[in-house]
Amino acid sequence: MLKYFTYLKNIITSKYTYIAMGILILLGASSILLVDKVIMPFYTNYNEGVTVPDVTKITLDEAEALLESYGLRYEVTERRANSAFPADYVIDQSPVPTNIVKPNRKVYLTVNTEVKPQVEVPKVVDLSLRNAEIQLQNYGLQVGTRSYESSRFKNVVLRQSIPDGATVAKGTVVDLVISDGLGDKMVTVPEIINLSLPQAQLKLREAGLNVGEVKFRPTKDIVPNTVLDFSPKRAELREGETLTLVISERYEAIEQSESGAVIIDSTENNPDSLNTSPPDSLNNQPNNNNQN
Template sequence: MAKISTRSFADLLIHLGLILALLAALFLAFFFVYLPFTTNHGQTITVPDVTKLSLDEMQNILNDRDLRYEVSDCTFVAGALPLTIVQQYPRANMKVKEGRKIYITITKRVAPMVSMPKLTDLTDRSAELNLRSLGLEIGERIYVPDVAKNSVLRQLYNGKEIIPGTPVPKGAKIDLEVGDGLGNTMFAVPDVVGKPLDEAKLTIQGSSLKVGTIIPVDDPEKEVGTVVRQRPEARAGERIRVGETMDLWVVGPVEPN
């Protein structure tokens, strides 16, 4: 085995220089050759925008870019298709390394249920804010004659009145029956005494009035269902406002309103 001569100080310096040069070469090779080769140093991928895409579309796009994904959350978004991406991280156009995992939030298949709030007697604006806070949507505003301008008189779902506390799917549209403020219009009280209850109701509603309390009474001389009294009465000079109610006394028994 060959021996390296170190008999002189110059030989020692040469040997130390060779050792340091070798160490420097190994250092540079490790950081500028080995690490870049094993970690794809300097090679980045631009994150695509996958929001509003379906799961299948998103998977194809990420696979083409050697990216992975993980569903981090599920949520409900009114109007959005089920199983579509609504959020992602990292965000679109960020630079990441190959194989990076993209965390996504997708929409649920089925809308969760919420409890229907009480909207009557609120202004239509307050009712709208109340609905939106629960994830519900305001549908059609139906204006009816009533002194309470812009006040919610009834709440409707799918064309039928819905009572507070009824479960409805998030994102459902709730229609509002709202007073138009024209209830100051005065006119003569319609006379419905002697009419069958159904006919009396049509007359009252056709006069832009509301049917109030229906009180059953005994009257053997009258046919069941006949109106025998009303309040207010249809006396000469008696006036009533649009949107007000009329109570009826009817030969009973009768069904409640």
Template structure:
């Protein structure tokens, strides 16, 4: 009987061929099951993962051992600069903190440069303080102290300084450098009114315009034809506290002339300004 079965289903028969194919298929399926569900999960730690720790803001000297303790590797693949962190501090990591990765995964790090890159100091002179803030921020520079000086324009930049020394536009400085600004106060500071009594109109213009004052109405007292008129009254009075940009009214007449209230008839001597 055994001989007959073996003879009936040997390799030379169709039935024997089917049996061999079935055996081979079973072996292949079994090998795949063992490989994918036993061997492969074991060598790849299937179902096991590590939560990536947060190393941003940490010194590089501490990151190496820290990642090794978490069964992770690292690679410094980029550098950048931030004035907010010390040199050789981790600025960015990939994958991000909290991500799930396999054991021994490489974490790519961006590190803060030791020496910051340089930029050109922008030209802020004669620009507004608001504009200066925006330009400095765009240039990755910092605005420092504001020094007020006398000037007719409010919050207009007159000078730029670094650590007390004047700096010109175009000078290369490290990113994050602090730029102090000298700004005009728009006349908020008071100053004593110059004494122009007894001066001619042309001579009076020198101290008045030099103090950034504005000459207002000019009133002639009496007949000055053929004579050399001088300032016989001024408003504000000499030594009175005034501000930059204030208006000064002047009365001119012959030296020694007196002024009465009913004689102050305004007469615009615009031709004397020329």
């Protein structure tokens, strides 16, 4: 055992051991420098870049030739209709011009199409304005001007500038005529006092009027949900106007808190009341025993 430790000690303290370790450290450091400064830059083209040229507003053929002269490739990722450019013109690119990229990098192009896509105009009449806008956008159309006319139902499409079913270019503008919720004629307010709330709502709706706020008033002798009053209190209103109704509700009586009965003790602080003798009327009664 001692011989083994002696042998190990000689190896550790030997100068050849230190020389070998130094050589290994030098080789490791050299390898790291070689990979970092030579191999990786060669593989990734480090310190070598190309400034991306501007290939928009030129034809696709011209853009191809220009990119190849810079050592770059290209790919058409989208064709879009744009009336501001002729057909087959580049209208967008990625990466954008002046960016520095590696050689042989691919540049993605958006090219103007010669034929605009055609879409069928959907029917948006009788839809709410919000739903009509969503519907037109889903079909690739744009909402143009919004003009308003008097009609009973508010924010409902009355007319569209392009009839439904028509085939138009994608991106075409469709103008809408919207209802403002007020009719252009005067209507008579029906008799709704003493009607139930559902009956009053039905009568007002038939007359072209709307029910807005509903207020409640406690009543004792009237069935709940009965119309007591309304406002504005006029015989005629413009079609589509809104009324506020006053409705009866169950009367809940608030019970008063009752204190206990007050008992007045007449004997309190009254010395005369301490006399326990019977009243004179009893003393003056004849003694039946003596008579016997």
